Amino acid sequence: DVITATVEGIDHVIVTDIMKESYRFTVTVYKDAASLGDKFPIDKGMFQGKKIIAFGDSITDGCLLDPTKPNGLNYEDTYFAQLCTYLGASSDPTDLENCNFACGGTTLTYGLNGGYGISGVERVNKGNSFTDGGRVRKHRKNPYPNILDADLCVIFYGTNDLTAGAKAEANAVDGLTDMPQAMQQAKTIRGGMYHMITMLRKLNPKLKILVLPPLYRRADGTQLVYSADKTDVIMASTGQSLRQFGQIIGQVAQDNGARFIDWYGLFNYENFGRMDATTYSYDGLHPNVEGHKKMFDFLVERLEMTASKGK
Numbered sequence: 001d002v003i004t005a006t007v008e009g010i011d012h013v014i015v016t017d018i019m020k021e022s023y024r025f026t027v028t029v030y031k032d033a034a035s036l037g038d039k040f041p042i043d044k045g046m047f048q049g050k051k052i053i054a055f056g057d058s059i060t061d062g063c064l065l066d067p068t069k070p071n072g073l074n075y076e077d078t079y080f081a082q083l084c085t086y087l088g089a090s091s092d093p094t095d096l097e098n099c100n101f102a103c104g105g106t107t108l109t110y111g112l113n114g115g116y117g118i119s120g121v122e123r124v125n126k127g128n129s130f131t132d133g134g135r136v137r138k139h140r141k142n143p144y145p146n147i148l149d150a151d152l153c154v155i156f157y158g159t160n161d162l163t164a165g166a167k168a169e170a171n172a173v174d175g176l177t178d179m180p181q182a183m184q185q186a187k188t189i190r191g192g193m194y195h196m197i198t199m200l201r202k203l204n205p206k207l208k209i210l211v212l213p214p215l216y217r218r219a220d221g222t223q224l225v226y227s228a229d230k231t232d233v234i235m236a237s238t239g240q241s242l243r244q245f246g247q248i249i250g251q252v253a254q255d256n257g258a259r260f261i262d263w264y265g266l267f268n269y270e271n272f273g274r275m276d277a278t279t280y281s282y283d284g285l286h287p288n289v290e291g292h293k294k295m296f297d298f299l300v301e302r303l304e305m306t307a308s309k310g311k
Helices: 079-087 144-148 159-164 189-203 242-255 269-273 289-303
Strands: 009-016 022-029 052-056 152-156 208-212 224-226 233-235
Touching: 052 079, 079 152, 079 289, 144 189, 152 189, 159 233, 159 242, 189 208, 189 242, 208 242, 233 242
Parallel strands: 052 152, 152 208
Antiparallel strands: 009 022, 224 233
């Protein structure tokens, strides 16, 4: 259960069940979610009646999940929708205006989208409706009200950043920063994730954050190539890789009080990357119904561990 307290520290509560048996529990009270950090487990029904929101790309918004649906979109079967149901959330995970802010083709980092839409760092900075150059795009509303009253936020980016040419982190000569104060400076994976978490915390100090790294995907042999052992996917022009992005995202999440679940290896060359591998995906990038079910099952297994075991 969730206990509201007036002071931080360790204390005790006495709980009496319907048989009049009393139980004494030791509890630790944290000032806010940032202080709690990544120490929290996430159990079934833990967010009963609470709002859960998500930021991400086409995988989270359900693209190509079900070829029988218009444009392949099937929001109700995404890993995110299953997670919301499992946790008892009051928010509708198929509501693309107020809950699931994922948008196909978008990146975490700023200025690398190539016209695909609003990046993650832009979403958490935008305090009014999007015009997006006059094009019709989903998620045109102000996200702030939904951030302010949410209890859990899921962040899942990285795949599109790789193909857009993003760098994992800044170096001494590129003029970038990994702790950007403005969204326009958030042009590395490390900087983008830092900025997103920082802004979310600023808007909602009680918000718990779950961060997920990019998943393994199929390489096309031109822009994207496999590592020698086929366990990683690399952007040929930059030398950056999905595994590298995931490691950086995990470091930033845990350093900034967010829960991180590493599922990069959930899919691999044999079950996802091969051209004839169709059990979990139709195109080697977007998980299908079975793929999203596998993602959800993996998350539940890891989330219900203690934080120390789940890292």
